[in-house]
Amino acid sequence: MALRAVLRNKRTLSGLFSQLSINTNHGRVCASTVLATHQRNNSTSSKISVNLDQSTGVAVMHMQSPPVNSLSLDFLTEFCISLEKLEMDKSCHGLIITSSVPKVFSAGLDILEMYGKSPERCGEFWKAVQEMWLKLYSSNMVTVAAINGSSPAGGCLMSLTCDCRIMVDNPRYSIGLNETQLGIVAPFWFKDTMVNTVGHRHAEMGLALGVLYSPTEALKIGLVDQIVPEDKLMTTAEQIMAKWLAIPAHARQITKSMMRKPTIDKLTSKREADVQNFVSFITQDAIQKSLRTYLEMLKKRKA
Amino acid sequence: MALRAVLRNKRTLSGLFSQLSINTNHGRVCASTVLATHQRNNSTSSKISVNLDQSTGVAVMHMQSPPVNSLSLDFLTEFCISLEKLEMDKSCHGLIITSSVPKVFSAGLDILEMYGKSPERCGEFWKAVQEMWLKLYSSNMVTVAAINGSSPAGGCLMSLTCDCRIMVDNPRYSIGLNETQLGIVAPFWFKDTMVNTVGHRHAEMGLALGVLYSPTEALKIGLVDQIVPEDKLMTTAEQIMAKWLAIPAHARQITKSMMRKPTIDKLTSKREADVQNFVSFITQDAIQKSLRTYLEMLKKRKA
Amino acid sequence: MALRAVLRNKRTLSGLFSQLSINTNHGRVCASTVLATHQRNNSTSSKISVNLDQSTGVAVMHMQSPPVNSLSLDFLTEFCISLEKLEMDKSCHGLIITSSVPKVFSAGLDILEMYGKSPERCGEFWKAVQEMWLKLYSSNMVTVAAINGSSPAGGCLMSLTCDCRIMVDNPRYSIGLNETQLGIVAPFWFKDTMVNTVGHRHAEMGLALGVLYSPTEALKIGLVDQIVPEDKLMTTAEQIMAKWLAIPAHARQITKSMMRKPTIDKLTSKREADVQNFVSFITQDAIQKSLRTYLEMLKKRKA
Numbered sequence: 042m043a044l045r046a047v048l049r050n051k052r053t054l055s056g057l058f059s060q061l062s063i064n065t066n067h068g069r070v071c072a073s074t075v076l077a078t079h080q081r082n083n084s085t086s087s088k089i090s091v092n093l094d095q096s097t098g099v100a101v102m103h104m105q106s107p108p109v110n111s112l113s114l115d116f117l118t119e120f121c122i123s124l125e126k127l128e129m130d131k132s133c134h135g136l137i138i139t140s141s142v143p144k145v146f147s148a149g150l151d152i153l154e155m156y157g158k159s160p161e162r163c164g165e166f167w168k169a170v171q172e173m174w175l176k177l178y179s180s181n182m183v184t185v186a187a188i189n190g191s192s193p194a195g196g197c198l199m200s201l202t203c204d205c206r207i208m209v210d211n212p213r214y215s216i217g218l219n220e221t222q223l224g225i226v227a228p229f230w231f232k233d234t235m236v237n238t239v240g241h242r243h244a245e246m247g248l249a250l251g252v253l254y255s256p257t258e259a260l261k262i263g264l265v266d267q268i269v270p271e272d273k274l275m276t277t278a279e280q281i282m283a284k285w286l287a288i289p290a291h292a293r294q295i296t297k298s299m300m301r302k303p304t305i306d307k308l309t310s311k312r313e314a315d316v317q318n319f320v321s322f323i324t325q326d327a328i329q330k331s332l333r334t335y336l337e338m339l340k341k342r343k344a
Numbered sequence: 345m346a347l348r349a350v351l352r353n354k355r356t357l358s359g360l361f362s363q364l365s366i367n368t369n370h371g372r373v374c375a376s377t378v379l380a381t382h383q384r385n386n387s388t389s390s391k392i393s394v395n396l397d398q399s400t401g402v403a404v405m406h407m408q409s410p411p412v413n414s415l416s417l418d419f420l421t422e423f424c425i426s427l428e429k430l431e432m433d434k435s436c437h438g439l440i441i442t443s444s445v446p447k448v449f450s451a452g453l454d455i456l457e458m459y460g461k462s463p464e465r466c467g468e469f470w471k472a473v474q475e476m477w478l479k480l481y482s483s484n485m486v487t488v489a490a491i492n493g494s495s496p497a498g499g500c501l502m503s504l505t506c507d508c509r510i511m512v513d514n515p516r517y518s519i520g521l522n523e524t525q526l527g528i529v530a531p532f533w534f535k536d537t538m539v540n541t542v543g544h545r546h547a548e549m550g551l552a553l554g555v556l557y558s559p560t561e562a563l564k565i566g567l568v569d570q571i572v573p574e575d576k577l578m579t580t581a582e583q584i585m586a587k588w589l590a591i592p593a594h595a596r597q598i599t600k601s602m603m604r605k606p607t608i609d610k611l612t613s614k615r616e617a618d619v620q621n622f623v624s625f626i627t628q629d630a631i632q633k634s635l636r637t638y639l640e641m642l643k644k645r646k647a
Numbered sequence: 648m649a650l651r652a653v654l655r656n657k658r659t660l661s662g663l664f665s666q667l668s669i670n671t672n673h674g675r676v677c678a679s680t681v682l683a684t685h686q687r688n689n690s691t692s693s694k695i696s697v698n699l700d701q702s703t704g705v706a707v708m709h710m711q712s713p714p715v716n717s718l719s720l721d722f723l724t725e726f727c728i729s730l731e732k733l734e735m736d737k738s739c740h741g742l743i744i745t746s747s748v749p750k751v752f753s754a755g756l757d758i759l760e761m762y763g764k765s766p767e768r769c770g771e772f773w774k775a776v777q778e779m780w781l782k783l784y785s786s787n788m789v790t791v792a793a794i795n796g797s798s799p800a801g802g803c804l805m806s807l808t809c810d811c812r813i814m815v816d817n818p819r820y821s822i823g824l825n826e827t828q829l830g831i832v833a834p835f836w837f838k839d840t841m842v843n844t845v846g847h848r849h850a851e852m853g854l855a856l857g858v859l860y861s862p863t864e865a866l867k868i869g870l871v872d873q874i875v876p877e878d879k880l881m882t883t884a885e886q887i888m889a890k891w892l893a894i895p896a897h898a899r900q901i902t903k904s905m906m907r908k909p910t911i912d913k914l915t916s917k918r919e920a921d922v923q924n925f926v927s928f929i930t931q932d933a934i935q936k937s938l939r940t941y942l943e944m945l946k947k948r949k950a
Contacts, residue, residue, distance in 0.1 A: 204855065224592040226599055237847045241540045242566055245603045249507065249596050250588065263848055285856065289830040293855050296832055300851045527895035529902055544843045545869055548906045552810065552899050553891065 088116045090141070091123050098134035099282055100127050100182075101275075105141035109148035112195045114162075116151070117169035124176050134290065135282045136180070138203065139187040139275070144214070146188045149195030156332040160320050167319040170195070171312060174230060177202035179305050181294050183285040187278040189271065192216040193253055194227075200265075201234045204285060204297070207278055208256045210268040215253035217264070222251035224331075228315065230308045237304060239263050391419045393444070394426050401437035402585055403430050403485075404578075408444035412451035415498045417465075419454070420472035427479050437593065438585045439483070441506065442490040442578070447517070449491045452498030458626045459635040470622040473498070474615060477533060480505035482608050484597050486588040490581040492574065495519040496556055497530075503568075504537045507588060507600070510581055511559045513571040518556035520567070525554035531618065533611045540607060542566050694722045696747070697729050704740035705888055706733050706788075707881075711747035715754035718801045720768075722757070723775035730782050740896065741888045742786070744809065745793040745881070750820070752794045755801030761929050762938040773925040776801070777918060780836060783808035785911050787900050789891040793884040795877065798822040799859055800833075806871075807840045810891060810903070813884055814862045816874040821859035823870070828857035830937075834921065836914040843910060845869050 088106035093099070102123060104110040112120075127133045140146045154166045177184060177199065184203040191214050192200055200206050200216065208216065218235055220227045227235075227248055235244040243262045246252070256268040269277045285293070308315065322328065391409035396402070405426060407413040415423075430436045443449045457469040480487060480502065487506040494517045495503055503509050503519065511519065521538055523530045530538075530551055538547040546565045549555070559571040572580045588596070611618065625631065694712035699705070708729060710716040718726075733739045746752045760772045783790060783805065790809040797820050798806055806812050806822065814822065824841055826833045833841075833854055841850040849868045852858070862874040875883045891899070914921065928934065 205852075221591050221595040221599055224595050226595050226602070229602060232599075232602055237851070239848070240543055240846055241603070242542070245540070245600075246508075246569075248599045248603070250591060251595075266852075288827050288856060292827040292830050292832050292857075296827055296838075296854045297851075299832070299835060299838055300847070300854070524894050524898040524902055527898050529898050529905070532905060535902075535905055543846055544906070545845070548843070548903075549811075549872075551902045551906070553894060554898075 088119050089123050091127065093127070093130070093133055095132055097279075097283075098132055098286065099137065099279065100133050100135070101137045101139065103139055103141040104147060107142050109145045110140055110142050110196070111148045111151040112170065112173070112199075113151040114154055114166045114169055117166075117173050121169065121172050121176055124173075124180070128176070128181060133182060134286055135183040135185070137185045137187050137275070137278045137282060138199070139278075140190055142190065145190040145196075146186075146192040146214075146216075147196030147199060148191070149193055149197070152332065152335070155323050156329065156336060160324050163320045163323050164316050167316050168312075171230075171308065171315065174198065174202055174234075175305065175308065178234065178301055179298070181290075183282060183293070185278050185282050185285075187274050188214070188216065188265065189274055190214055191253075193219045194223075197264075198227075198231050198234060201238055205267075205281055206265040207267045207269060207274060207281065208259060208265040209271045209274055210256045211271060212255050212257070215255055216259050217251070217253040218248055219251035219253050221249060222253075228319075230304070230315075233304045233307065237301075391422050392426050394430070396430070396433070396436055398435055400582075400586075401435055401589065402440065402582065403436050403438070404440045404442065406442055406444040407450060410445050412448045413443055413445050413499070414451050414454040415473065415476070415502075416454040417457055417469045417472050420469075420476050424472065424475050424479055427476075427483070431479075431484060436485065437589055438486040438488070440488045440490050440578070440581045440585060441502070442581075443492055445493065448493040448499075449489075449495035449517075449519075450499030450502060451494070452496055452500070455635065455638070459632065459639060463623045463627050466623045466626050467619050470619050471615075474533075474611065474618065477501065477505055477537075478608060478611065481537065481604055482601070484593075486585060486596070488581050488585050488588075490577050491517070491519065491568065492577055493517055494556075496522045497526075500567075501530075501534050501537065504541055508570075508584055509568040510570045510572060510577060510584065511562060511568040512574045512577055513559045514574065515558050515560070518558055519562050520554070520556040521551055522554035522556050524552060525556075531622075533607070533618075536607045536610065540604075693725065695725050695729050697733065699733070699736070699739055701738055703885075703889075704738055704892065705743065705885065706739050706741070707743045707745065709745055709747040710753060713748050715751045716746055716748050716802070717754050717757040718776065718779070718805075719757040720760055720772045720775050723772075723779050727775065727778050727782055730779075730786070734782075734787060739788065740892055741789040741791070743791045743793050743881070743884045743888060744805070745884075746796055748796065751796040751802075752792075752798040752820075752822075753802030753805060754797070755799055755803070758938065758941070762935065762942060766926050766930050769926045769929050770922050773922050774918075777836075777914065777921065780804065780808060780840075781911065781914065784840065784907055785904070787896075789888060789899070791884050791888055791891075793880050794820070794822065794871065795880055796820055797859075799825045800829075803870075804833075804837050804840065807844055811873075811887055812871040813873045813875060813880065813887065814865060814871040815877045815880055816862045817877065818861050818863070821861055822865050823857070823859040824854055825857035825859050827855060828859075834925075836910070836921075839910045839913065843907075 088104070088110075090103045090105055092101050092103075094101075104116075104120075106113075106116055110116070124136075127136055150170065155163065158166070184205075186200040186203040186206045188200055188206060188208040190209070192208075193215065197216050197218050208214065218227045218231055220231075232244060232248060235248065238244075239247065239262050243264075247254070247262075247264075254262070254264055256265065259265040260268050267277065267281070391407070391413075393406045393408055395404050395406075397404075407419075407423075409416075409419050413419070427439075430439055453473065458466065461469070487508075489503040489506040489509045491503055491509060491511040493512070495511075496518065500519050500521050511517065521530045521534055523534075535547060535551060538551065541547075542550065542565050546567075550557075550565075550567075557565070557567055559568065562568045563571050570580065570584070694710070694716075696709045696711055698707050698709075700707075710722075710726075712719075712722050716722070730742075733742055756776065761769065764772070790811075792806040792809040792812045794806055794812060794814040796815070798814075799821065803822050803824050814820065824833045824837055826837075838850060838854060841854065844850075845853065845868050849870075853860070853868075853870075860868070860870055862871065865871045866874050873883065873887070
């Protein structure tokens with residue numbers, strides 16, 4: 042499976058551009074900053090800020106990698122390290138994930154990680170995406186996604202791995218696994234997570250059409266659990282967190298494992314093959330050419 | 345599994361009759377014409393009309409086998425050949441299936457194919473039913489069912505295999521896998537398709553009780569995706585088709601395969617056994633006797 | 648898997664107590680009577696009353712083991728024997744299960760069966776719980792749960808195994824697999840039955856949080872099929888039963904088996920291991936100590 046990017050023609054490329062623009066409400070800034078993000082890959086500035094409240098045992102993780110919190114290798118590495126630290130911290134029981142970037146939760150996988158990279162590097166990137174999913178979906182902490190902006194593709198996946206999803210009720214924000222709209226395909230474990238959340242039929246239709254749901258639509262099909270006004274988001278997230286933390290931890294954890302283990306085991310057992318699939322697909326000349334055309338268009342729009 | 349017709353007593357038989365009458369709103373005409381259909385099995389007149397619009401790449405298939413578009417071996421053969429032609433036609437990307445027969449989409453499997461036939465012929469019939477399901481459920485085309493009449497049993501199955509279902513909002517039309525009401529049982533792959541569409545619990549209850557849902561009820565449980573006034577059916581079907589065709593084809597096709605392949609593989613791997621089950625069941629003396637009693641009753645009602 | 652009781656601190660214990668009190672609306676009486684039930688374990692008085700109406704073929708089973716119809720070994724044994732008798736009675740086609748105890752359908756597994764018992768006795772108890780589930784979930788009869796009171800944990804499980812659930816629309820009654828609230832975990836086959844009824848996501852959230860749903864909430868997620876005023880419960884149960892019995896029996900039974908067999912086979916193939924898991928868990932010193940603390944608290948409250 043793995044990603045099967047194609048982006049073979051102008052229609053798809055401009056479709057992606059306008060979609061990003063519309064979704065994030067950032068217009069040209071949004072598209073141009075994907076490149077900017079890439080250029081800062083070696084920056085030592087933190088892409089993630091974590092604050093753990095010792096009195097409640099709840100950590101709040103702010104994703105702060107403008108313009109769109111795209112999931113680059115650096116971002117994912119920092120994300121997983123933060124997660125691991127919290128997981129091992131006996132005083133931390135819950136994690137709220139949110140964004141410091143206005144109007145965007147996370148735009149998903151960083152396309153620049155897939156262009157002009159060696160097979161080794163592509164494989165490293167894909168392993169990091171897998172690792173993020175594996176760590177979040179099986180976390181012993183209570184995880185709440187406080188979705189305060191658009192959350193397409195990988196951003197939606199990140200939300201789906203949490204125990205609970207609260208989204209700001211703003212019709213300009215959207216959420217969904219919209220990979221097909223870009224000519225690519227969500228891998229099987231994205232799909233499994235979606236099916237576990239909204240059921241087979243909504244997953245089938247949502248994935249086939251690459252639907253980006255408004256908060257109201259997302260609530261209706263169960264893609265998010267609650268929608269709230271923007272200024273109530275963190276308070277609500279904390280209230281929900283308190284409800285989850287009131288449950289004896291070991292019982293909650295065993296129950297979570299019972300529900301999610303089959304899905305996790307499926308990727309674990311096919312992990313290496315999934316990486317190989319991704320690498321052999323993404324390094325094809327045709328795909329690389331499509332990506333180059335796409336990136337050139339982004340640069341042109343920026344100018 | 346396979347069909348397990350029984351129809352052991354008058355209550356069941358008259359139940360079937362009245363159900364067909366009620367559902368199709370055809371009264372005696374409906375029941376009597378089942379026989380008529382059978383007598384035309386060797387007719388060379390086309391049971392299916394296909395029109396492909398080269399400008400849109402969308403084919404519209406009208407089922408035109410009065411009185412109830414029942415799925416006879418001839419019908420299924422013609423249906424599968426039409427489907428195969430469209431599938432191989434590079435210019436065809438989408439298929440809308442609808443009925444030319446008033447008030448009926450399709451009444452399902454032709455009972456006459458199961459009576460007084462040799463085991464070989466019964467097996468051939470069952471293979472054709474499997475083939476129809478396999479071809480439709482795995483089609484590379486976008487398939488939309490424009491359901492403009494009642495659609496019980498095999499008619500419902502046909503609808504379920506499409507990517508999308510739109511039904512005319514007429515409370516006299518109904519849809520569902522109502523096999524148990526006739527004393528027979530939907531085979532496992534009918535059941536799997538139902539579960540994939542409406543989930544385990546609605547499938548369990550719908551199959552056990554043989555529920556025929558009104559359009560409103562069908563919409564509520566997700567058995568159809570949209571209900572529209574009769575005069576808006578084809579326009580809506582075309583609009584939905586356009587939305588699906590806007591998605592890059594290969595991404596949509598791979599996603600569809602990812603969602604449906606496990607269900608398809610299940611029948612493929614058990615196909616021969618499924619045929620044998622059907623044949624050995626349907627050729628039993630008790631079942632054949634029940635069918636004869638039933639058919640005699642239909643003739644009598646007709647007279 | 649099996650039960651993984653813990654109850655390691657006062658908060659959990661008093662949480663359990665207040666929850667039982669609130670749910671059953673029995674306050675101290677409720678808690679105290681758990682012990683009373685235990686003391687009557689060797690009583691020869693019947694815990695279950697069964698009335699079979701020969702004219703309709705419908706049996707009504709009243710659970711009459713005050714104060715809370717808790718599922719002790721004696722209760723389960725008597726329950727399974729009654730069930731087996733009805734199953735073999737050719738004149739019996741349907742079973743309505745309800746409670747004679749005011750405000751409680753069943754409070755679930757009797758905690759006293761897990762305290763101070765030999766491993767052999769614990770194993771015997773767990774086999775009886777399995778047996779109850781296996782018999783009900785695969786019953787050839789139409790089974791309707793007429794839920795006229797609270798139905799937490801094992802009481803909810805019993806309801807879930809029926810073909811149909813009708814609940815009295817009284818907001819003081821609740822239903823759900825609330826094991827985690829007590830620091831214990833529902834075993835995999837409780838979970839499977841829940842997933843089959845309400846889907847993966849509602850099961851995940853309901854099990855993790857140990858949610859006890861009001862009748863209205865239970866209806867909304869599909870945990871029950873219908874809610875009715877208390878005085879309409881039995882009439883409605885009988886009407887629904889009549890609808891199910893109108894379906895040819897063998898077709899209904901084969902369909903039921905097709906839907907439920909995979910879930911049943913899963914426990915059947917792991918039955919002995921599931922017993923061992925339960926016994927080795929429940930007989931741990933730490934667990935026994937927790938149970939003792941809990942039971943002492945109940946006695947104290949009673950005094």
